[in-house]
Amino acid sequence: MSATRPAIHRMTDRDRDDPPALHAHAIADLRFIRRTMEEAGAFTAVPGWGMAALGATALAAAALARRQPTSARWLAVWVGEAALALAIAGWSMVRKARRAHVPLFSGPARRFALSFAPPLLAGAALTAALVPGGHLAVVPGLWLLLYGTAVATGGAFSIRIVPVMGLVFMLAGAAALLAPPSAADAVLAAGFGGIHLVFGAIIARRYGG
Secondary structure (H helix, E strand, O other): OOOOOOOOOOOOHHHHHHHHHHHHHHHHHHHHHHHHHHHHOOEOOOOHHHHHHHHHHHHHHHHHHHOOOOHHHHHHHHHHHHHHHHHHHHHHHHHHHHHHOOOOOOHHHHHHHHHHHHHHHHHHHHHHHHOOOOOHHHHHHHHHHHHHHHHHHHHOOEOOHHHHHHHHHHHHHHHHHHOOHHHHHHHHHHHHHHHHHHHHHHHHHHHOO
16 A cells, blocks of 8 residues: 655646735725825815915905006905916915925815816906906906805815815805995905905814915
């Protein structure tokens, strides 16, 4: 009766290739999970103190615009304020994102920007069409309404308070459309100034500067 020899397993080329293949597959899975988590997250680099700074510059712009003798110079003041606001918002957003180690080109940030920009572009186009025709009286309400729309739609990919702020701006815009033309600067000061100051302070306190 002969003893049964144990089966000897010989390592083939396929066996030698399995560990690297499994390692690469695991890395690919981790990358997919990380990308999915980033895409599903919220854009949190909304600058509270930067937003408060926008409110302060809007109040100053309202005071300056009120003293302008012509509609063209009045419009120039507010267009200049819009450019300054974009610069402050961009700088403060980058600063907060770097401090919190939040990628500015991640899925949530990209969706925020793509949702935020179209209403602003629509507002710029409508302003260019309305002002030459002498319809300046509706412009303040239009600005507030479309800016609020931009904040509300972009805020769907951000912290919860941002879309709430957008709805408040939209309500302010609707009210401004019913206000007399003489109240334009007061309406813009209350909207771009007051709402930014209030919500900026809340965001800075609850979610960091």
